[in-house]
Amino acid sequence: MFDSVDEVQKRLLDQSYIAGKKIATVVYLATKLNKPVLVEGPAGVGKTELAKVVASAVGRQLIRLQCYEGLDESKALYEWEYSKQLLYTQMLRDKVNDVIAGTRTLKEASERIAGQDDVPRPLLKAITASEPILLLIDEVDKSDPEFEAFLLEVLSDYTVSVPEVGTIQAKHLPLVFLTSNDAREMTDALKRRCLHLHIDFPSTEEEIRILELKVPGIGDRLVRDIVELVQRIRKLDLKKTPSISETLDWARALMVLNADELEADLVNDTMNVILKHQGDIAKAQSELNALLQRKAAEKAAGAPQPAPAQPAKKSVLH
Secondary structure, three states, X not given: OOOOHHHHHHHHHHOOOOOOHHHXXXXXXXXXXXXXXXXXXXXXXXXXXXXXXXXXXHOOEEEEEEOOOOOXXXXXXXXXXXXXXXXXXXXXXXXXXXXXXXXXXXXXXHHHHHOOOOEEOHHHHHHHOOOXXXXXXXOHHHOOHHHHHHHHHHHHHOEEEEOOOEEEEOOOOOEEEEEEOOOOOOOHHHHHOOEEEEOOOOOHHHHHHHHHHHOOOOOHHHHHHHHHHHHHHHOOOOOOOOOHXXXXXXXXXXXXXXXXXXXXXXXXXXXXXXXXXXXXXXXXHHHHHHHHHHHHHHHHOOOOOOOOOOOOOOEOOO
16 A cells, blocks of 8 residues: 555645644554554544545545444444345245245355344444455543453454354455544553554644645744644643644634734633633633733843834734
8 A cells, every 4th residue: 555654644635634744644554564553642643644644645444433422333343134035035935935045054044134224333334344444443531441352353364253144254454544533541551553653732833744735825933822822721631622623713714804913902802712711711811911911021121122113003913
């Protein structure tokens, strides 16, 4: 799928995803070693997006299993409709020979009848896919430990056990990505079966590159203002730290409002785009006020200030 780590970076960039050397190396090794990848990190740093762009880059169908509390193997594998199966066989009393035509054993015949109404779920779809796919097990930390234990069979041997049928072996080895927001610690048994990748919030320069790539036409001054303030806000003790996607939303919103730099009033009016809790907004407002006070103090102390060619706007960062 990939011939080198550099090719991983290039092909992911073609999908508008900026991957550092660490990310590209793990993706490359996963494709060469047929190992699942456990991607951990804060919410909103691009873990799910990584799986999506890798699937697109290698031309594989993406099958996604969204995890949640109470998810069990039957919900991940299949929906077995016993009542429908019974009705189906009753309706076909005189035609059952057509249904089981070609089977050689009682087991094959029962599987043929049972298969008329089972509804495959993501894991079974991934295992029985007729061509190689990419399986995304999203937010695995939200599932129960019992379900995590069930996943070990899938990740070790790429098989699943269906009580009514038996053990099913994958026709093609899927490329597997698991994501975790660190809601709980994954077991050592799961981690042993996976390559580990931790994605954190980007550095200032990385986030500038992301905004310039994802928000075409944004001005250099505005993008630097946005990233500097967001980076400051992330250092606060917040209930929900702004993600990269929220930074992008804010940048697009400011572009719609025809902003070319951050102004205090504009920040106040749009702060709810990046912060989702009123307490967080209050803390960020304190940071904003402190920043403005420092700027004012520097000016009062005679710090060198560029002479504006026109009346200056009240800017947060300039």
